[in-house]
Amino acid sequence: MKYKGYLIDLDGTMYRGKEPIPEAPDFIHRLREAKIPFLFVTNNSTKTPEDVAANLQDNFGIEAHVEEIFTSSLATAAYLKSLHHGEKVYTIGEKGLKEALSVAGFKEDEINPDYVVVGLDQKVTYEELKTATLAIRNGARYVVTNRDTNLPTEIGLVPGAGSLAALLTTATRVEPTFVGKPETLIMEQALERIKLSADEVLMVGDNYETDILAGIRSHIDTLLVFTGFTSREDLEKVEVQPTYQIDSLKEWTVE
Structure with missing residues (x-):
């Protein structure tokens, strides 16, 4: 076909x-x-479309352009925009997610966010998880870029965004909306x-x-x-x- x-x-x-x-x-x-x-x-929510395209071209010889890249970060930002529920977010995630949310017009607010947004974050701290837990328990909508529990690496399977989400779900008893x-x-x-x-x-x-x-x-x-x-x-x-x-x-x- x-x-x-x-x-x-x-x-x-x-x-x-x-x-x-x-x-x-x-x-x-x-x-x-x-x-x-x-x-x-x-x-993958950690990389910007520019980073993803450069990786494909420079490291694997695959012609790729920014407009051809669609990440779970971009999808998450678009989903939040469609809810019209506010513009304040508390983000656990890396450059790709934070940049996508910023470009979409969202502002970081750890005191009283409208949303808690979680993606893979390889440097997440207990304090950040605590802040996210309290915000969700106080009524912030809880959204996760993807439910991947593990990522394959050269040393084995390591925790993914879904594993961080599972911790927060246990701490808050709130199920998130997954996007990816x-x-x-x-x-x-x-x-x-x-x-x-x-x-x-x-x-x-x-x-x-x-x-x-x-x-x-x-x-x-x-x-x-x-x-x-x-x-x-x-x-x-x-x-x-x-x-x-x-x-x-x-x-x-x-x-």
């Missing part, structure tokens, strides 16, 4: 940590040659950005639990590539299968 656009995951699909995936640059080149629009859709994959929130926004409907695009990723479920929940066809998180053995255990599955991106024909 010919698709008018692609939504493409990054880690595990375009690269693995700091390791290149050899077929990825050519896959993107073929999309460009065919004049098929695409968005890189990532749960596999939620439909980020996918709806991605479709708006690429200006296509769900039946016109293909979601490409390596992780059934995030990329593929995001597509399934949003009624978007999915392509699982076995270069990252999910294995064929993992896939045998799930009831709803991806639309397509391949070992390598070089197997996929771009029409």
Whole structure:
């Protein structure tokens, strides 16, 4: 089937940590040659779109432009704007999240925020978690960039944004709103950005639990590539299968 656009995951699909995936640059080149629009859709909230594009180009030889990057930070900022509930935020997160919220017009306020927004923060302190807990218990809306509990690294699985969220949920007994994959929130926004409907695009990723479920929940066809998180053995255990599955991106024909 010919698709008018692609939504493409990054880690595990375009690269693995700091390791290149050899077929990825050519896959993107073929999309460009065919004049098929695409968005890189990532749960990573720590980097700005500029940083993500530079990483793809400089470290992996993948042509990427800022307007082709859609992060969970951008999706979170847009979601908060849509609520019209105030402009004061208390943020646990890194540069990518804080910059996205600032550009969207939100102001940091640790005393009486309208929202507590949580993303991955590798330098988070107990004091910051305490401030967030008190704000949520005092009525601030609680929003998390993504529910990823762990991140794969060269030394093993380390805590992700979902793990920080679990701590705050335990401390507050309040369940957050999650924005990133596999939620439909980020996918709806991605479709708006690429200006296509769900039946016109293909979601490409390596992780059934995030990329593929995001597509399934949003009624978007999915392509699982076995270069990252999910294995064929993992896939045998799930009831709803991806639309397509391949070992390598070089197997996929771009029409």
